Amino acid sequence: xxxxxxxxxxxxxxxxxxxxxxxxxxxxxxxxxxxxxxxxxxxxxxxxxxxxxxxxxxxxxxxxxxxxxxxxxxxxxxxxxxxxxxxxxxxxxxxxxxxxxxxxxxxxxxxxxxxxxxxxxxxxxxxxxxxxxxxxxxxxxxxxxxxxxxxxxxxxxxxxxxxxxxxxxxxxxxxxxxxxxxxxxxxxxxxxxxxxxxxxxxxxxxxxxxxxxxxxxxxxxxxxxxxxxxxxxxxxxxxxxxxxxxxxxxxxxxxxxxxxxxxxxxxxxxxxxxxxxxxxxxxxxxxxxxxxxxxxxxxxxxxxxxxxxxxxxxxxxxxxxxxxxxxxxxxxxxxxxxxxxxxxxxxxxxxxxxxxxxxxxxxxxxxxxxxxxxxxxxxxxxxxxxxxxx
DNA sequence: GATCCACGGGAATACACGGATG
DNA sequence: CATCCGTGTATTCCCGTGGATC
Numbered sequence: 001x002x003x004x005x006x007x008x009x010x011x012x013x014x015x016x017x018x019x020x021x022x023x024x025x026x027x028x029x030x031x032x033x034x035x036x037x038x039x040x041x042x043x044x045x046x047x048x049x050x051x052x053x054x055x056x057x058x059x060x061x062x063x064x065x066x067x068x069x070x071x072x073x074x075x076x077x078x079x080x081x082x083x084x085x086x087x088x089x090x091x092x093x094x095x096x097x098x099x100x101x102x103x104x105x106x107x108x109x110x111x112x113x114x115x116x117x118x119x120x121x122x123x124x125x126x127x128x129x130x131x132x133x134x135x136x137x138x139x140x141x142x143x144x145x146x147x148x149x150x151x152x153x154x155x156x157x158x159x160x161x162x163x164x165x166x167x168x169x170x171x172x173x174x175x176x177x178x179x180x181x182x183x184x185x186x187x188x189x190x191x192x193x194x195x196x197x198x199x200x201x202x203x204x205x206x207x208x209x210x211x212x213x214x215x216x217x218x219x220x221x222x223x224x225x226x227x228x229x230x231x232x233x234x235x236x237x238x239x240x241x242x243x244x245x246x247x248x249x250x251x252x253x254x255x256x257x258x259x260x261x262x263x264x265x266x267x268x269x270x271x272x273x274x275x276x277x278x279x280x281x282x283x284x285x286x287x288x289x290x291x292x293x294x295x296x297x298x299x300x301x302x303x304x305x306x307x308x309x310x311x312x313x314x315x316x317x318x319x320x321x322x323x324x325x326x327x328x329x330x331x332x333x334x335x336x337x338x339x340x341x342x343x344x345x346x347x348x349x350x351x352x353x354x355x356x357x358x359x360x361x362x363x364x365x366x367x368x369x370x371x372x373x374x375x376x377x378x379x380x381x382x383x384x385x386x387x388x389x390x
Numbered sequence: 391g392a393t394c395c396a397c398g399g400g401a402a403t404a405c406a407c408g409g410a411t412g
Numbered sequence: 413c414a415t416c417c418g419t420g421t422a423t424t425c426c427c428g429t430g431g432a433t434c
Binding site for chain 2: 416417423
């Protein structure tokens with residue numbers, strides 16, 4: 001059953017049109033093939049990458065801008081198209097039996113959020129470059145690196161690696177990235193993507209170009225929202241005026257705006273409406289924490305941590321007055337078969353990452369005062385995306 | 391047999407408070 | 413008054429173990 005069918009199924013027999021046609025089209029973590037409103041950034045990236053059209057490698061680059069400004073959307077879309085273009089104009093790198101070497105650089109996109117070890121990084125790059133799938137086990141990091149050297153040794157033009165989400169909590173920082181690339185042959189360059197301004201990261205010591213991305217202007221963000229409405233919702237599902245309200249609230253952050261749209265749509269759907277009204281939007285804006293952490297980070301956590309979060313979002317806030325109480329509430333659920341000690345440690349770890357937040361409660365006379373656990377991500381969106389996943 | 395990495399579990403450490411002590 | 417101490421919690425830290433896969 002695909003997504004549309006499931007939704008129809010849950011809703012029962014359709015009387016008229018469904019409000020939500022496709023949740024994934026509303027998701028802040030999915031990107032459109034052609035992101036709206038980011039044309040100028042795309043142009044600057046193409047300027048930077050210009051050498052590839054002569055079969056040369058571009059220098060290292062750094063794309064930077066605030067949360068929700070469309071960096072990932074632009075880079076994933078661009079790398080997709082470039083890889084298609086590139087593989088169309090060169091002989092194949094995939095099999096080592098071919099003596100001919102590519103004349104146009106290849107393109108590999110790596111999201112560091114899901115790639116947190118040295119092994120995983122080299123693995124992902126190699127996996128993108130060869131046809132056969134690369135094993136995750138029973139092969140050493142060194143072996144993977146050797147194979148990469150073999151493969152890239154055959155390539156005259158080399159490879160550009162887009163490295164997204166540099167220097168977030170739990171991802172590689174500038175220095176580690178430099179180290180990782182030191183393990184690769186010299187015909188590899190990077191396009192790093194991150195939020196840290198260029199004057200505050202060691203990355204720019206190694207990059208020729210820094211390309212800034214500004215937050216979305218109001219009207220652009222309204223367009224972003226309305227585009228998603230037409231992709232994922234019924235016709236006329238969202239008034240232009242409400243889209244403006246969402247955009248104003250989100251202050252240029254497309255992630256937050258789309259989370260709000262998603263949440264409002266879910267509220268309306270559950271109430272059996274065929275359009276989103278003002279109260280749905282109010283409810284949505286009320287339940288999304290600001291500042292929010294990216295859902296992309298939440299959905300890239302190890303499966304068991306997500307299971308813990310899935311229980312957490314359904315827990316009554318009354319039961320979250322301390323980490324210990326929250327742990328008990330989660331452990332009681334039978335869908336979590338982790339020990340209480342582990343659940344508790346997860347909560348602390350996720351607080352460390354900013355996924356949840358510990359807020360000190362008023363001190364009870366005895367012992368160290370506990371801290372309340374609060375969400376730092378949009379719960380409705382997470383709940384829905386988690387449940388819809390296979 | 392090798393390899394990577396998530397898990398588990400608890401030990402070690404930090405903190406808050408009230409009361410005792412110098 | 414300043415400091416120390418004991419008690420009860422909260423929080424952090426560490427490392428061996430085992431599953432999964434080749």
